[in-house]
Amino acid sequence: MAKRNAFYAQSGGVTAVINASACGVIETAHAHKNKIGKVYAGKNGIIGALREELIDTSKESAKTVAALKHTPSGAFGSCRHKLKNFTDDPSEYERLIAVFKAHDIGYFFYNGGGDSADTCNKVAQISEQLGYPIQAIHIPKTVDNDLPFTDNCPGFGSVAKYVAVSTKEASLDVASMCDTSTKVFILEVMGRHAGWIASAGGLAADQAGDPPHIILFPEIAFNREKFLKKVERTVKKNGYCVIVASEGAQYKDGTFIADAGTTDAFGHKQLGGVAPTLADMMKSELGYKYHWALADYLQRSARHIASATDVEQAYAVGKAAVEFALAGKSAVMVSIERKKSKKYAWQIGETALADVANVEKMMPRNFISRDGFGITELARDYLAPLIQGEDYPPYKNGIPQYAQLKNVLVERKLKARFKV
Amino acid sequence: MAKRNAFYAQSGGVTAVINASACGVIETAHAHKNKIGKVYAGKNGIIGALREELIDTSKESAKTVAALKHTPSGAFGSCRHKLKNFTDDPSEYERLIAVFKAHDIGYFFYNGGGDSADTCNKVAQISEQLGYPIQAIHIPKTVDNDLPFTDNCPGFGSVAKYVAVSTKEASLDVASMCDTSTKVFILEVMGRHAGWIASAGGLAADQAGDPPHIILFPEIAFNREKFLKKVERTVKKNGYCVIVASEGAQYKDGTFIADAGTTDAFGHKQLGGVAPTLADMMKSELGYKYHWALADYLQRSARHIASATDVEQAYAVGKAAVEFALAGKSAVMVSIERKKSKKYAWQIGETALADVANVEKMMPRNFISRDGFGITELARDYLAPLIQGEDYPPYKNGIPQYAQLKNVLVERKLKARFKV
Numbered sequence: 001m002a003k004r005n006a007f008y009a010q011s012g013g014v015t016a017v018i019n020a021s022a023c024g025v026i027e028t029a030h031a032h033k034n035k036i037g038k039v040y041a042g043k044n045g046i047i048g049a050l051r052e053e054l055i056d057t058s059k060e061s062a063k064t065v066a067a068l069k070h071t072p073s074g075a076f077g078s079c080r081h082k083l084k085n086f087t088d089d090p091s092e093y094e095r096l097i098a099v100f101k102a103h104d105i106g107y108f109f110y111n112g113g114g115d116s117a118d119t120c121n122k123v124a125q126i127s128e129q130l131g132y133p134i135q136a137i138h139i140p141k142t143v144d145n146d147l148p149f150t151d152n153c154p155g156f157g158s159v160a161k162y163v164a165v166s167t168k169e170a171s172l173d174v175a176s177m178c179d180t181s182t183k184v185f186i187l188e189v190m191g192r193h194a195g196w197i198a199s200a201g202g203l204a205a206d207q208a209g210d211p212p213h214i215i216l217f218p219e220i221a222f223n224r225e226k227f228l229k230k231v232e233r234t235v236k237k238n239g240y241c242v243i244v245a246s247e248g249a250q251y252k253d254g255t256f257i258a259d260a261g262t263t264d265a266f267g268h269k270q271l272g273g274v275a276p277t278l279a280d281m282m283k284s285e286l287g288y289k290y291h292w293a294l295a296d297y298l299q300r301s302a303r304h305i306a307s308a309t310d311v312e313q314a315y316a317v318g319k320a321a322v323e324f325a326l327a328g329k330s331a332v333m334v335s336i337e338r339k340k341s342k343k344y345a346w347q348i349g350e351t352a353l354a355d356v357a358n359v360e361k362m363m364p365r366n367f368i369s370r371d372g373f374g375i376t377e378l379a380r381d382y383l384a385p386l387i388q389g390e391d392y393p394p395y396k397n398g399i400p401q402y403a404q405l406k407n408v409l410v411e412r413k414l415k416a417r418f419k420v
Numbered sequence: 421m422a423k424r425n426a427f428y429a430q431s432g433g434v435t436a437v438i439n440a441s442a443c444g445v446i447e448t449a450h451a452h453k454n455k456i457g458k459v460y461a462g463k464n465g466i467i468g469a470l471r472e473e474l475i476d477t478s479k480e481s482a483k484t485v486a487a488l489k490h491t492p493s494g495a496f497g498s499c500r501h502k503l504k505n506f507t508d509d510p511s512e513y514e515r516l517i518a519v520f521k522a523h524d525i526g527y528f529f530y531n532g533g534g535d536s537a538d539t540c541n542k543v544a545q546i547s548e549q550l551g552y553p554i555q556a557i558h559i560p561k562t563v564d565n566d567l568p569f570t571d572n573c574p575g576f577g578s579v580a581k582y583v584a585v586s587t588k589e590a591s592l593d594v595a596s597m598c599d600t601s602t603k604v605f606i607l608e609v610m611g612r613h614a615g616w617i618a619s620a621g622g623l624a625a626d627q628a629g630d631p632p633h634i635i636l637f638p639e640i641a642f643n644r645e646k647f648l649k650k651v652e653r654t655v656k657k658n659g660y661c662v663i664v665a666s667e668g669a670q671y672k673d674g675t676f677i678a679d680a681g682t683t684d685a686f687g688h689k690q691l692g693g694v695a696p697t698l699a700d701m702m703k704s705e706l707g708y709k710y711h712w713a714l715a716d717y718l719q720r721s722a723r724h725i726a727s728a729t730d731v732e733q734a735y736a737v738g739k740a741a742v743e744f745a746l747a748g749k750s751a752v753m754v755s756i757e758r759k760k761s762k763k764y765a766w767q768i769g770e771t772a773l774a775d776v777a778n779v780e781k782m783m784p785r786n787f788i789s790r791d792g793f794g795i796t797e798l799a800r801d802y803l804a805p806l807i808q809g810e811d812y813p814p815y816k817n818g819i820p821q822y823a824q825l826k827n828v829l830v831e832r833k834l835k836a837r838f839k840v
Binding site for chain 2: 010013014032033045049071072073074075076077079081089106142144155161165167169170172176177179181185187203204276284291293295296297298301302304305339381384387388389390392395397398399400402
């Protein structure tokens with residue numbers, strides 16, 4: 001087998017551990033340098049390939065590459081760019097193949113969620129059509145945990161740990177002040193379509209009745225009256241109520257709570273996310289003093305409180321992608337399989353990309369309590385292992401020391417420029 | 421000196437390390453049990469004394485008391501209750517003295533901010549007037565860092581570390597996506613009157629030009645045009661702009677940005693905090709895609725990322741309060757003094773409460789850069805030591821293990837009830 005170069009790109013929303021996957025790819029490729037030449041990373045994801053902006057990862061020291069394992073977000077840049085349909089417009093795919101050809105790239109590692117699995121699959125198909133051999137392997141990544149055929153997605157365990165820990169800590173705050181101050185606290189978390197991230201808030205509870213008292217999932221139609229009654233009952237019983245709300249929580253007709261907004265005393269529509277909209281209900285319907293937090297990017301970049309299990313798995317899927325390629329595989333996604341053991345254990349698996357593309361995995365109904373406001377023991381059994389272990393980054397002067405890459409671009413070989 | 425009991429109460433907004441001060445009080449009192457009897461904690465702060473709801477801390481194991489050192493928020497409950505003016509209505513003070521007398525309480529340790537320093541001072545004065553001897557010592561606590569005569573306030577170092585780390589992490593996220601996605605990220609932090617917490621965001625920058633690019637302080641009048649120009653210049657230069665905004669940021673006339681709001685296309689006023697209001701300007705004035713986060717209670721309860729320096733100081737001020745009492749002192753606040761050494765060092769000091777009460781310490785102008793959007797080297801020199809060191813809580817199943825107190829109430833001795 002002739003030695004060929006590899007291309008690696010990060011896609012979509014970044015996570016606390018996507019760089020650990022990059023580290024797994026680069027270190028494993030390096031360990032097989034008789035078979036794999038350079039690892040080029042796309043500057044800002046797939047756009048880097050289209051623009052022929054390839055980062056030469058061999059310019060980084062081994063120490064810097066190793067530091068990627070504890071560095072959050074996308075060290076090479078990521079992007080939100082969905083390739084056009086090949087039959088509608090083959091130009092993007094033709095450009096990719098031209099760039100790959102020019103730089104003798106034989107391996108395509110694409111690190112992302114559902115959309116990128118689809119792109120990765122198309123690259124594999126089209127390389128055949130265009131007669132340029134390339135092995136395309138998908139490396140899963142998404143905080144949303146909504147990819148099918150993998151027990152869980154790297155990136156999710158760390159955001160889950162952040163949400164569980166933050167819910168626990170904020171709940172203690174509210175509990176200690178509720179007698180004279182805030183009665184209701186709302187934490188808004190990510191998850192536009194699936195409630196996995198919100199469900200992780202449930203791990204803050206040690207026993208029944210512990211906060212969070214209410215979790216709002218996109219999978220369960222929001223019933224305003226039932227919700228308000230539950231809040232009122234909870235405050236009467238405990239003195240306070242903690243709510244974890246998914247940004248995707250919605251009414252039965254599919255209207256997001258965030259978009260529904262509410263109307264003030266003058267009939268003006270109030271805009272806002274889920275948390276401020278719910279907070280407004282607290283005030284207008286129940287008269288409770290409230291506070292709310294919006295974790296936003298903090299939750300998916302919080303490498304300081306990453307799950308050790310997640311870091312380990314993120315590295316492992318990157319490593320496995322290279323090993324799959326060396327074994328001659330293509331058009332597959334690396335997956336994580338949970339072993340059927342009593343104690344949590346996992347192994348690397350694989351799935352044909354044709355099956356993965358554009359399927360979203362929602363929370364199963366039996367992971368959500370009967371009243372729709374909490375998680376079941378089944379959910380807890382699934383979630384708990386994913387947040388196990390702490391993997392602290394090194395600190396200097398009180399601040400985490402994250403990798404700072406040089407990101408040196410490879411000299412262009414194509415005359416043509418490509419507008420993205 | 422006859423052996424007498426002590427009363428300890430937590431006051432106002434809680435912090436990640438106020439329980440470390442409680443731990444310092446209880447453990448130090450225990451070490452002097454020949455002089456101090458029981459330590460009673462007020463259930464929900466001073467209200468617990470008024471209601472004669474006293475928690476017997478001797479019912480907790482030594483292990484649980486030690487665990488307070490790594491437990492955030494107020495383990496005995498806190499409250500927002502400002503005592504009435506003695507000359508207007510002496511009933512509350514008379515009640516306090518009656519409860520202290522009934523339970524043979526000779527030491528009053530009050531753990532809070534400016535308001536509680538005032539209350540503590542009054543208790544000292546009134547105990548003399550009413551002829552019941554009690555030594556009142558104030559233990560400083562506030563995330564706002566706005567108490568005078570102390571170099572810094574326990575609770576601040578940890579929120580500062582949280583804000584610095586979160587700003588650093590979220591900035592990496594924005595940087596990696598800005599080519600095709602979010603251009604402006606806004607983090608709203610606490611600090612209604614003083615910009616100390618917002619200033620800590622500046623510690624995320626290693627060198628000039630690093631994010632955060634803009635900090636908004638309550639001390640600097642908000643100039644909308646200057647602000648928008650700076651955002652635009654920053655995005656043009658770096659591709660993105662990170663903003664840390666104090667909730668107290670305000671216009672020259674004292675109108676909070678949060679209250680000023682903005683008006684939508686229909687002329688309706690949009691409500692919200694600083695962050696959503698600034699975000700709205702990004703959209704309407706500059707057309708940039710934005711994201712924003714509101715840390716709210718997460719920032720002050722984040723014991724998982726507490727500053728080791730802060731934890732140590734919080735414990736030390738609790739310990740010193742007991743030692744002050746044993747040395748016969750009263751009507752004083754324990755303070756933290758920065759030594760004039762090259763390497764950061766500190767020691768315990770004291771200040772007469774008469775001087776402390778109701779004075780707020782703002783950011784000095786020379787801590788804020790000339791353009792009003794950043795911190796100076798002087799500020800950095802002041803802030804950096806306060807976030808030094810990590811002091812991780814123990815974890816079980818991926819979740820921090822915080823102290824769970826029994827909070828057993830002492831039997832009431834007074835027939836009269838007191839309505840608060």
